[in-house]
Amino acid sequence: MAGKLCILVILIYTCKAQLAYSDAITIGCDRQPTDFIADKLDGDNGFRLRFHRHPAVYERGNIYRVSIASILPTSFIGFMLTASDATDVSRSVGTFELLDSRGSMFAPFCTHAVTHTSNMMRTRIGFRWTAPSGDNAPCVLFRAVVVQSRGVWYRDEGDLSLQICPEVTWPSTTPVEPANECCAPGSAKYHMTFVGTWSRLTHPKDYPPDYINHWSPFVGATHSKDYVIWEYGGYSTTGVKEVAEWGSASAMENEIKEQVKVGNVRTAFRTKGLWPARGNMSVTFSTDASHPYVSGLTMIGPSPDWNLGISNVNMCMDDCTWLDQAEFDLLPWDAGTDSGVTYMSANSPTNPQEPIREITSLDSPQSPFYDPSGSAIEPLAKLYIEKICRHGTHCSTNTNTHDSSSGGMMKKPSMMSPKMMKTMPPKKMMPGGEVTMPPKNMHGGEVTMPPKNMGGDGVIMPPKKNMPVTMPPKIMPPKEDTSQVTNTEAIVDCMMSEWSPWSECTKTCGKGKMSRTRMVKLKPRNGGEKCGKKREKKTCNLQPCSRDCKMSKWSRWSECSSSCGEPGMMIRTRRVIEEQIGDGKPCSAVMGEKMCKPGPCPLLYI
The missing domain is CATH 2.60.40.4060 (Reeler domain)
Known part of the structure; x- marks a missing residue:
């Protein structure tokens, strides 16, 4: 029952x-x-x-x-x-x-x-x-x-x-090509532009002021199918965690370098960050048949562990050509390493660590993305990828070069980004064979185009005069209400994370040491309050350790107390060198004695 x-x-x-x-x-x-x-x-x-x-x-x-x-x-x-x-x-x-x-x-x-x-x-x-x-x-x-x-x-x-259906088992003498291998010839070079659209107008709830909001460097790589930087349902590596929580790309770059050694990475890239979170970040990268995938991420700053990015986007097409152009709407995702629910949440490590997941509008009423109707979150940024040239056959310095087999039209990649991807409008051929693309902003109006990043290091170079620009449209962020911000060079105090728990004591008894640490989340600016200590120590376990009693060696036996006739006594002694402590072995006797029988007394003659 x-x-x-x-x-x-x-x-x-x-x-x-x-x-x-x-x-x-x-x-x-x-x-x-x-x-x-x-x-x-x-x-x-x-x-x-x-x-x-x-x-x-x-x-x-x-x-x-x-x-x-x-x-x-x-x-x-x-x-x-x-x-x-x-x-x-x-x-x-x-x-x-x-x-x-x-x-x-x-x-x-x-x-x-x-x-x-x-x-x-x-x-x-x-x-x-x-x-x-x-x-x-x-x-x-x-x-x-x-x-x-x-x-x-x-x-x-x-x-x-x-x-x-299952693969067909061929005779061992028949060579079988591996499934879904990239068949595009040579390699391809791409220009990628990250355009932030996150603002007080698009995401008004708890939007952080300009002296705090920022994008960390956009860091990633082009890689083989055997390496995954991040993906939904997977778990964040140390590199992803440090980008997600602190905007630090060092650990991620070290992880990528290790994959370079084993041949899983062709191009590693890292842009400069944006502080405040307005403008563009640009970088170039290359792919080949062995490394057709591109992945990358950037931290939403400030936040507990929130990011934007793309994962495992395949630039190689099923028809053996390289992708011409792609556009992505980037939505926030959670790295699963910190349990905060607001931009300014205190450091709160998630233990045990949770899988990487998309953030939704119903996660928490305290979330800046919360919407009781469950509507989709407005994208925080757009990512544009455009092919510059293709190596192996011809790679002109003209950044408008594209494969003639593609007809100038953008093809969908054989593997979509985890986020929404839109097709770009078809290119129109202008007199002289130059290729242009009508720029559109989010609302359909014409806007200016972002200039090329000629150096690939985040420095925006102005376009040459009369040269057609084929980069994706530069989307200017909406004009924000700055009535509450009277000085863009405001004094910014240092912001530090919460202290970590104290470490275990270095000794189980006696005088040991224990420590705790914290990290800098926001450096001071314009004379703001300086950061405090990042590490603290204190003594611990002051109770004494248990110790056995330590005694000296026994002395020699003394002379017998009786010189003749009746039995006598002999003694010996020792001293305590160290007293017993705690549960140690106690001290024993400091004096020993035993009987002795002297010889007969001599006869006395009168």
């Missing part, structure tokens, strides 16, 4: 915690959301299933990342994902592993499905899937239900279904 009651409680909790689906254990899991009367809508509305690195076939027993994501700025509140035999959808194939246990779980009424835990707004959810092994592994049909809002849902159509 107790077991039945427990099961009933679990089922009631599940119904309250999430959108319900039909009990389909015996009918193939039809995945009909039972909370809705409305029928599903046609198509996929920009929602899609995505396989990491898009394998053409799956390798038996291999592990893959699969996700449901929106390629438009549209969130969803519910989902269900199944992996079935393509010829028998009631039979599950492979096994899922949860990457976000807070936002996803195994479906209670469907033996081969994963679903949501609550109706939280999200734009992406990911899982690991282990492919079946054995010679009879079938083709697998992945199908997804996505609930955008109550009464608006989609299922299986368009990119919400994906079929993938």
Whole structure:
């Protein structure tokens, strides 16, 4: 009876915690959301299933990342994902592993499905899937239900279904090309521009003043498929943590250098930061067939551990060409290393560390991004990538050079950024063969274009006169209300993190030492209060340690107390060198004695 009651409680909790689906254990899991009367809508509305690195076939027993994501700025509140035999959808194939246990779980009424835990707004959810092994592994049909809002849902159509079959086992004498390898010739050089749009007008809640808000250096690399700098569902490395919490790129650069040694990185890059958080950051990088991916990140400053960036964007196209242009709307994500919920939260390490995740508008009422309606967060920045030239065949100094095979049109990369990516407008050919691109800002109006970064070190150089500029549009931040800021050179006091917990004492007894540390979050400016000590020490464990009593050696035995006749006594002594302390061995006797029998007394003659 107790077991039945427990099961009933679990089922009631599940119904309250999430959108319900039909009990389909015996009918193939039809995945009909039972909370809705409305029928599903046609198509996929920009929602899609995505396989990491898009394998053409799956390798038996291999592990893959699969996700449901929106390629438009549209969130969803519910989902269900199944992996079935393509010829028998009631039979599950492979096994899922949860990457976000807070936002996803195994479906209670469907033996081969994963679903949501609550109706939280999200734009992406990911899982690991282990492919079946054995010679009879079938083709697998992945199908997804996505609930955008109550009464608006989609299922299986368009990119919400994906079929993938096992690789064919060829005879050992037949060479097999590895799946999804980059086939673009030579290498390509790109110019990347980060344009911040975060301001008091776009994100007014608790927006920090200009003497505090900033972007840290944008740091990253072009790399192979065997190296991942950061990704949703993964865990932050020390390098990612230090960029996320402190804006320090040193540890990240050291991690990238280690990957250079083993051949996983072609180009490492780092821009200068922006203080205050206005303007552009630009850098150039190169890719080749072995290193077609680009990843990078920058800290939102100040913040607990919030960032913007791109992860594993593939610049190599399926048609063996290099991507011409791409544009990304960057949304905030949480590194999972600090538990603060506001820009100015005190240092609060997350223990244990949590997976990297997207920040949503429903995370916390104290969050600057909170919106009770669950609307999507407005992008904090845009990232533009444009190909400068292609090596291996021809690389002109004209930055407008592009592959003739592409027709001047931007192609979608074979692997999307975790954030929204937009296609750029087609280039128009002007007399003389020069290529121009009509600049547009966020509202459709024409704006000036940002100049090229000729040096690749963050220094913006002015464009040459009469030279067409093909860089992405420079989006000027909206004019802010500066009535509350009377002096942009205000005095800024040092801001330091909270003290870390005291370390363990260096000794378990006696006189030991313990220490604690803190870090500088904001350096003083314009004569502000200086920073305090970064490290403190104090003595500890002053109680004495236990010690055995230490005694000297015994002296020689004394002469017998009786010279003849009756028995006598002999003694010997020793002294205490060190007294017993604590639980040590106590001291013993300092004097020993024993009997002695002298010889007979001599006869006396009178």
